[in-house]
Structure formats: C-alpha cells, structure tokens
Amino acid sequence: MTKTILLIEDKPTLQDTLKSLLELYQYNVILAANGAEGVQQARLNQPDLVISDIYMPVLNGYEMLEQFKQDTVLRHIPVIMLTAKTEIEEIDMALEKGADGYVTKPFVFKNLHTIIKKFLP
C-alpha cells in the first residue's frame, strides 16, 4: 500500500524537488509551507510520516513538534527534521522536542531515504 508523507517546507524549490524525489520512490506526498499548515494537513490526512524544516514562518518546526506531541492522534506519527544548522544543540533540541530523526542541510537524499525506510519499511 502506498505510504503517505507530509512534507513541511517553506522554500518552494526544495519543496518541489523533495516532492519529486519522494514520488519517484512511490510515496504519496502532501505539502505544507509552515508548521501551522503542517498540523492542519496532518489532522486532515493522517500521514504515515512527516518530514519538516525547522526555520519557517508562522509556526516553526519546534513549535510544530510540540503541537504534534500534545495531540493524541498525531503524536504517533514519526517526524524527521531537516536542520539547517549543524550545531549539536539544534539537533539535541529537535530530538528533545520529540523528533524521531534528522538530517542536516545540505543532505544526500540516500541518507534521508535510509531514515524514511526505518519508519516505513
């Protein structure tokens, strides 16, 4: 069965590229441009996995994670964060807020795919 991934990313180019990549690997992709839209889309579509940027307008990745973890339905969906900073504190912060995995930008898609496959075998 096709798995659905919710991709939350505010940069249109990266959003478009990642969507195409994920679709090449037969994932069904839903898009959101910020954390608030992300939460909304997740409630509406119940994705199997979320890939999210951290620095976004309206609701950033950390705040979005908090909302996910407080929601009884959303809290079980694995979330992979795309972090722009390689500082360990940033990564620790994401993991502390409940992220299930992360890749630092720029990343090799294979690395991201390895993590996706861990949650969606």
Added chain:
Amino acid sequence: MPHELILTAIAIPVVLVNRAQQTVTYANEGAHTLLNKLFNTKRGVSYPNIKIILHDHILSEDESHVTTFETRLPLHGKKADLWLEVTVTTMIWDSDRHSVVTLTDISERKTKELDMIQSLEKEKSLHEMKSHFISMASHEFKTPLTAISSTIDLLETKLQMDNLLDQFYRHNISKISSEIFKLNTMLDEILTLSTIVSNNIEVKQQPVDVQQVITDIKYQYFSERKDERELDVKISGMPRTVYADKNQLSKIFTNLVGNAFKYSAGNPQLKLQYLKHKLVIKVADNGMGIPAADMPYLFNSFYRGSNVAAIEGTGLGLSIVKDFVERNNGTIFVESQEHKGTVFTIEFKYTPETAAFA
C-alpha cells in the same frame, strides 16, 4: 588680607559659602567668570547658584571633610553643557560652618571620554554586526545549496530509474555533488572561525561519551559515500567520559576525519584508546602525507600544505581543531610521512570525579 589675595590670584574658580546663613561670602575672579557662563550672574554669585551646582549632594558636617563629584550643567543661553568637577571642603570659621567650593571645568576631558565610549560602542556594534552577518550569510547560503544538492539527487535518481545513468552522468553528477559539500564545509569553517575571532565562543563542558560523538558524525557525515569508502573505528580499553564541549569535539573529529578522506584514497582509521589516565584518539590515513617543511606551520590559520594546491580547502580546519582541542584542555600532535600517510593524535583527560555528576 593675604588669604584673600591668594584666592583672588588663583585661576581655579573658588567660592566660599556660609552654610548657616546660606550666603556666598566670597567668590574669586575665576568663579565669577565661570558662574557667569552658567547663570548669567552679572550682579554677582548668589547662594541659589551654588545650590544648583551642589544639587542633592549631602555635604559633611565634619571639618576638613572633602566631597568630590562631577556634574553637568547647561550653559546660559547656549545649547551646550559644561562639565564641572566640584570639590567641597567643610570648615568652621567664626563658629559658622562654611564650605569651600572649588570648580574645575572638565568639559574637554569629558567630551573626549564620551567620544571614546561612543566610538568603542560603535566598534563593538560593528563587530557584532559583522559576526552576525557572517553567521546569517553562511546559513542563508545553505538554503540554495540544499536545493541544488537535492535537485542533483533528483536528476540522478530519475536517470537511474530510467536506466540512463551511465558512467558519464555518474561521473559528472558526483563532481557537482562533491563540490556542493566542499562549499558547505568552507561555509562551516568560516562560520566557526568568525565565532572564534569575535570571541563569541562558549565552551560548555560536560561529561561526554566520545564513542557516541564518533558514531554520530560517522552516520551524519561519513556514511553513504559515493566512493563507498568508510571510516574504520577501533576501540580499546574501558570507555569513560571526557569533560569537554560536545559540539567542539564533534567539529574536531569531523574535520580530522574529513581531511583523512580528502587527502587519501583508502579507508581512514579512527582509534579510541581508553588508557588508565587519559583517552588517546588517533585519526590515521595512508594518503599523500605532509611535507616536512610544512609541519611547523600546519596549525596556522589559512596555511595549506605545499602539496595540496590541487585540492580545495580554506586552510582553516586545523587551526580551528587546535583551538578547540586546547579550549578543552587537550593536546594534539601530528606525525606524517610524504606518500605514506598522516596520524593525528589527540589526548583528553577523563572527567574528574568531582565533575562526573555535575
């Protein structure tokens, strides 16, 4: 009266005040000139003028007690201020308490001081702006860089799925993606150096499991390589924590291992040796090595070995590594032989007992 003659002759403005009667007993020529600038006192210096200067400074009742303060007053009829250093000495004369008030115009010094403070603050804010700019610029560069690298991944994946990924595409795609990651490394180095130079760097020491740091960086930076090379990690002894900044340790190892991949063709080796009193970490490769003539300058900023001109680099990596090792009370040294390989050895002390549970 000779005393009065002396006071009259002195160029420093002096005023004698009878505190009990609240009157000005005497003001010398200097005082008249100065106070006229402040209060337009053509008809003589009055007690209220002095009250304004003294403002709310409490004067001592004790004889010979000296009070000194600086004050700023507006010049009469001008949009400018005068800075005064005021010295008040209490004395008892004719059974009345008097104050001898000496006024020194310190406007020139004060203006210079203020200018100096202002230019220091300006310089500080410029400095902050500069490091903020570098930090912002490096992060902003990563957005297009990420989009480019993902687009390359997309092209490669599509070509592969359509069975079109031949040697030509593979070779050239890997060139683009390796350049992207080189550019990313340079950005990280410039960012790190700017925090070091601006002294904005904080060392947050805590007990760190070095083995975990190595596992993290291996997974994050040195896995899924296009050339299928790997980092070999060997561990000996009983693992213990070292007291260091985790982020800086991670940068140290990322840099040394990155260099080992960059300047050799085989699999780099990382050995963690937990000895009795210290942790010894060796990062080794069997690559091109460092010419003996370059060894003394290896850790200098922007210095690059004479045999690496064809390989990109900023010459900042090792200077950052050395800075971070030393900030964490460690030592680093290097052994190398040209065409044979290079071994960097770092030593850290273990977390002291007292800090283990901090």
